[in-house]
Amino acid sequence: MKWIYRLLSLIAALFFLAPIVWMLVVSIKKEGMKIVTLVDWFTPPYSFAVYEEVLSTTKLSNWTLNSFMVAVCVTILTVAVAALASFALSKIPFRYRSFIFFFVLAGLLIPGEATVIPLYQVAKDMDILNSYQGLILPALASPVAVIVLKSFFDGIPNELIESVQIDGGGTWRIFTSIMLPLTRPALASMAILTFIGSWNNFLWPFLSVTDDNLFTLPMGIPTLMNQYSEDYVKPMVINTIASIPIILLFLVFERQIVKGISLSGIKG
Known part of the structure; x- marks a missing residue:
């Protein structure tokens, strides 16, 4: 039974972590990138230029x-x-x-x-x-x-x-x-x-x-x-x-x- 509880806990953790991971990944995407499928959100290239722009402007x-x-x-x-x-x-x-x-x-x-x-x-x-x-x-x-x-x-x-x-x-x-x-x-x-x-x-x-x-x-x-x-x-x-x-x-x-x-x- 322990492995069932651990599996359910892992699924719940992933469920709550998914929005945070998605937010972090999208935040380092380049502006103007074409998004067609879900996979496009997680594919390179990545950049921290938007962070610099937001903090400076x-x-x-x-x-x-x-x-x-x-x-x-x-x-x-x-x-x-x-x-x-x-x-x-x-x-x-x-x-x-x-x-x-x-x-x-x-x-x-x-x-x-x-x-x-x-x-x-x-x-x-x-x-x-x-x-x-x-x-x-x-x-x-x-x-x-x-x-x-x-x-x-x-x-x-x-x-x-x-x-x-x-x-x-x-x-x-x-x-x-x-x-x-x-x-x-x-x-x-x-x-x-x-x-x-x-x-x-x-x-x-x-x-x-x-x-x-x-x-x-x-x-x-x-x-x-x-x-x-x-x-x-x-x-x-x-x-x-x-x-x-x-x-x-x-x-x-x-x-x-x-x-x-x-x-x-x-x-x-």
Whole structure:
């Protein structure tokens, strides 16, 4: 039976890899090549000239840098805020703790689209529209991250915390020396999922940014696609450049992604 599962896994892997391989191959084709059959997509000659043209004549590299910087900042700050909030809700006794947790839990019931208008008004009043702050700050509140990390913190025995307190350790030492190391898989999982979510985010950047120098990839790519509606190679080059960071991220952190998702029970 094992070989059947392996065969099915291989077929599924090839099924999901086929579009990526096709995108990579088409992106290095020469422009104007005549395509008659499927085989023509994969036959030489190949060239990276279109990559040079796209990077030199568009702002794609700038948008890629914007997306990367915003995603990194959102990831670091979101995980830090969620970890601190989760630790407080899990291990620090205070009044109305349960009410605050259910208040955070209620955030999952509200669609993100329903908060766009008030969020835009708050950003406008703070004068952070058309800025990196406007792209980063509204994305920091993550009820999912708080709930997932709290479930991990709840699973850590209180005896470990008491042992640190007996040795004279304070709350900050408990958090940094006990909580964070023991919840590393969950932190890595939430960091990667947050990065991917920020990288692919379109709605909020679309509403909050009008300066094309501040565009992220999900905003900038559609403007380029309209220019190359009759071409195949340039759109594939653009999508390849936009996809490479996420593909590399998955290849590097594959084990952390799988382990974190399996432990936290996240589906998606």
